[in-house]
Amino acid sequence: MAEHLLEIRNLSVEFHTATGTVKAVRDVSWHLDRGETLAILGESGSGKSVSSSAIMNLIDMPPGRITSGQILFDGQDLLQLPDEARRALNGCRIAMIFQDPLAHLNPVYTVGWQIVEAMTAHGTDHATARAEALRLVTRVGIPNPQASLAKYPHEFSGGQRQRLMIAMALAMKPDVLIADEPTTALDVTVQAEVLSLLEELKQETGMGILIITHDLGVVAEIADRVVVMNAGEIVESGETAEVYRNAKHPYTRKLIAAAPGKGVFHDPLPRAEAVLSVRDVVKTYSGFRALDGVGFDLMAGECMAVVGESGSGKSTLARILLRLEEPDGGKALWQGRDLFTMSPAELYKLRRDLQMVFQDPTQSLNPRMTVFQLISEAWIIHPEILPKPQWKARVAELLQQVGLSPAMAGRYPHQFSGGQRQRIAIARALALEPRLIICDEAVSALDVSVQAQVIELLDKLRREMGIAFIFIAHDLPVVRDFADHVMVMQGGKVVEQGPVREIFEHPRQPYTQRLLAAGLDPDPEVQAQRREARLGHPAAMQPGI
Template identity: 80%
Template sequence: MAEHLLEVSGLSVDFHTAAGVVHAVRGVSFHVDRGETLAILGESGSGKSVSASAIMNLIDMPPGHIAGGSIRFDGRDLLRLTDDQRRQINGRRIAMIFQDPLSHLNPVYSVGWQIVETMTAHGVARDHARAEALRLVTRVGIPDPAGALRKYPHQFSGGQRQRLMIAMALAMKPDLLIADEPTTALDVTVQAEVLALLEELQAETGMAVLIITHDLGVVAEIADRVVVMNAGEVVETGETDAVYRNPSHPYTRKLIGAAPGKGEMHAPLSPTAPVLSVRDVVKSYGEFRALDGVGFDLMAGETLAVVGESGSGKSTLARMLLRLDEPDSGVAMWKGRNLFTLPPAELFALRRDLQMVFQDPTQSLNPRMTVFQLISEAWVIHPDILPRARWRERVAELLAQVGLRPEHAARYPHQFSGGQRQRIAIARALAMEPQLIVCDEAVSALDVSVQAQVIELLDRLRREMGIAFVFIAHDLPVVRDFADHVMVMRKGRVVEHGSVRQVFEAPREPYTRALLAAGLDPDPEVQARRREARLAAAL
C-alpha cells in the first residue's frame, strides 16, 4: 500500500508565451490521504488550478510543459503513464468537478445521457448505467429525478448544475475527487447545501477530496488540512485550525486579515431627504412575478445592500432603476422626477448621474478598446462633461483614484487581472461624475484581498464624493462591512429592511436568519459551532 493516496512532489509547470516563459507552478509538494479533505488556498494566479490540471492531465501541451516533479497516485507516477493508462484512472479513480458546470456540461445532450456515458466509457453496461444515473441524481437532491435525466443543462439552476456535476463525478465511485472552486458563484444557502452534500458523500464512500478555493470560509467548513499557495509556490501547510490560529507566512496572514465580516459596522447616517425614493415596483414575465411591490429610500452618501438568493429579484430591480428594463408599475423618484416616466431625451441627460458596475468586467468591457477609450467614451457621449484637451489628464487621475497607473491607459482589458478589470469598470463609471452607482455582484468573483481593496475604494468614494450605492450581493460578510442599510429580498418581495446592525445582530425574519446561518466564517471554531447548530436544528 502507498503511504499516501496522492503525493505531489516538486511539481513545476511552465507556459511558453510570446513574452517569454511563465513559471506557473514551482516545486510544489503536497499529499492527500484516503478519507481526508485537503484544501489548496490561494488567489488567482497562485498556481492552484494549474496544479489540479496537472493531476488530471488537462494542461494543454504546448504551450504548457511539466518541467519537473512527480505525481504519485496509489504508488504510481501519473506523469509516466501512457494515455491509455491515464484514461483508466481519470473518471474511474480520480474525478473532477469544475467552477462553472455550464461550461463543462455539453449543451446538446441531456444530462442523463452525459452521466450514462461517463459509465459506459469505462465498460459499464448501459442498462446498469441508466439505473445508476437515476440513483445518483436522486442522491444529490435533484427534484423529479426521472424527468431531470431527460432535461438539458440550461434547464437547471446553477446549484442544480453543480449537483449534477457531482453526480457525474461520483458515477464510477472514485478514490479521489478534485473540486475546483465548486461554490464560488453560488448563493450562501446553495453553497452550504453543496458543501454538506460533498461531506455526506465522502462519509459514505470514504473518498479523498482535494478542494481548490480562494474562500477561507470554505476551508473552515470542509477542510482537514490546508495548503496555501502564492505565486506558484507552497508558502504554508498544516491543519486548518492551526494555520488559521498561528499563520507563519506573511501571505497567509494577509489573506486572513483581508477576510470580510470582522470590521466595524457602519454607524447610521443622520437622516436627510432621500435622493431616491422607490415605491411599489412591479415587474412580471408572463406568469412569473419578478418584483412584487418593492420600495425603499436612499440618501446621498448611503449604501443600501440588497441581498437574497438567485431568483429573488435583486438584478431585476437593478435593471429597473437604470431603465435597462421597463417596470409594469411603480415609482422611482430621483430628485423629484420619476425615472420610470422620463422621456428619452431627459433620461439620456440623467444617465450621467446614475451608473452601474456589473458582476463580470470581462463581459462589460469592450475587448477591442483600450482603457483610455473605455473611460473617455463617456465624454464622447456627453461632450459637455469635459473638454477633449483634458481627457488624457482626467483618465490618468481616474486610474490613480482606483489604484492603477497612468500607463495602463494604453492597454486592453485582457492584459489585466480580474480585480484590475473591475477597477477599470469603476473608473469608467466615475468618469460620468455620478451621484448613484448600482453595483450588481461587483466583487463576488474577486479574490479576498482584491475584494477588500475594491470595497475600501468604494467606501472611500462614498465618503469623499457623497456617492450613494445600491450594492447587490450574496456575500453577507462583505455586506456587513460595507453597507449602511440592508434590504433582504425573497421571490420578488422585500421580507426585511433595516440598519446593517439590526439585520445582522437581531434579524426579525426566519428567512434572514437562515441566510445568516448559511454563511461561512473563516474561523474554523466559529464555523464548527455553526455546523453543529445547523445539525441540531435539522434533527
C-alpha cells in the first residue's frame, strides 16, 4: 500500500521563452490522502496551477519541461508511464475542474452528450452512461435535469456550468479531484453551495480533493491542510487553522494581512447634491423584467456597491447607465441632464467622464493591440487630455499604479494572466481621468494582495480626485472595505440600500441576511461558526460576523 494517495516529490518545471528560461516550479513536495482536502494557496505566477497541470500531463512540452521529481499516484510514478496509460487514468481516477467552465465545455455539443462521452471514453456502455449522467446532473442541483441534458453550455449560468463540470469530473468516481480556482467568478451564495457540494461528495466517495486558489476564505471553508507557494516554491505548509494563526513565513503573513473584510467601515459621505440620480429604471427582455423600478442617488467621490446574485440585474443596470443598452423607462440624471435622452453627439462628449471596467478583460481588450496601444487609444479619441509626447511616460505611470511593470507596455493581452489583464483594463479606464467609473466585478479575479493594492488605488483616486464608483461585486469583504453605500438587488428590484455599516451590521431583509451569511471569512474559526449557522444553527452566529 502506498503511504499517500497522491504525492509530489521534488518536482521542478521550467519553460523556455524568447527572453530566457522561467523556473515555474522549484523542488516542490506535498501529499494528498484519501478523504482529505488540500489547498494550494498562492498568487498568480506562484506555480500552483503548473504543478497541478503536471499531474494531469497538461503542460505543453516544449516549451515546458519537467526537469526533476516524481508524481506518485497509489505509489506509481506517473512521469514514468506512457501517454496512453496516463490518458486512461485522467478523467477516470484523476479528474479536474477548471477555473472557466465556459472555456472548457464544448459549445457545439449538449452538456448531456459531453458528460456521457466522458464515461464512454473509458469503456462505459452508452445506456449506463446516459442513466448515470442524469443521476449526476440531478445530484449537483441542476433544475429540470432531464431537459437540461439536451441544452448547450451557453444556456446555463456560470454557477450552473461549474456544477456541470463537477458532474462530468465525478462521472467515473475518481480517487482524486483537482479543482483549479473553481469558485472565483461565482456569486457568494453559489460559491457556498459549490464548496458545500464538493465537501458532501468527498464524504460520500472518500476521494481526495486538491483545491488551487488565491482566496483565503475558500481555504478556511473547505481545506484540512494548506500549502503556500510563492515564486515556484513552497514557503509554508500545515493544518489550515495553525497556518492562519501562527504563520511563520513573511509571505504567508502578507497574504493574511491583505485579506479584505477586517478594516474599519468607511464613514458615509454627506448626502449633498447627487452627481447621478437614477429613478424608476425599467428594462424588459421578451416579457422578462430584468430591471423593475430601480433608483438611487450617487454623490461625487462616493462608492456605491451593488450586490446580489446572478440574474438580479446588476450588470444590466451598468450597461443601461452607460447607454450600451436602452432602457424601457425611467431617468438617469447626470449633473442634472438625463443620460437616457441625450443625443449620440452629446453622449460622445460625455464618454470620457463615464467609464466602465468589465468583468471579463479577455473580451474587453483587443487581442491585436499592445498594452501601450490599449491605454493610449483613449488619448487618440480625446486628444485634449494629453499631448502625444507625454503618452509613454503616462502609460508607464498608470501601469505602475495598478501594480504592473512599465516594461510590459509592449506585450499583448494573451501574454498576461487573467488578473493582470484586469489591471490593464483598470489602467485604461483611469487614462481618461473620468468622473464616474462603473466596476463590474473588476477585482474578483485578482490575487488577494493585488486586490488590496487596486482597492487602495481606487480609494485614493476617489478621495483625491472626487471620482465616484458604482462597484458591482459578489465579494462582500471587499465591499465592506471599499464602499460607502450598499444597494442590494434581487430579481431586478432593489430590496435594501443604505450605509455600508448599517447593511453589514443590521441587515433588515432576509435576502440580505442570507447573502451576508454565505460570505467566506479567511479565519477558519470564524468560518466554522458561519458554516454552522448556515447549516441551521443560528446560535452559532456571533454579532458582527
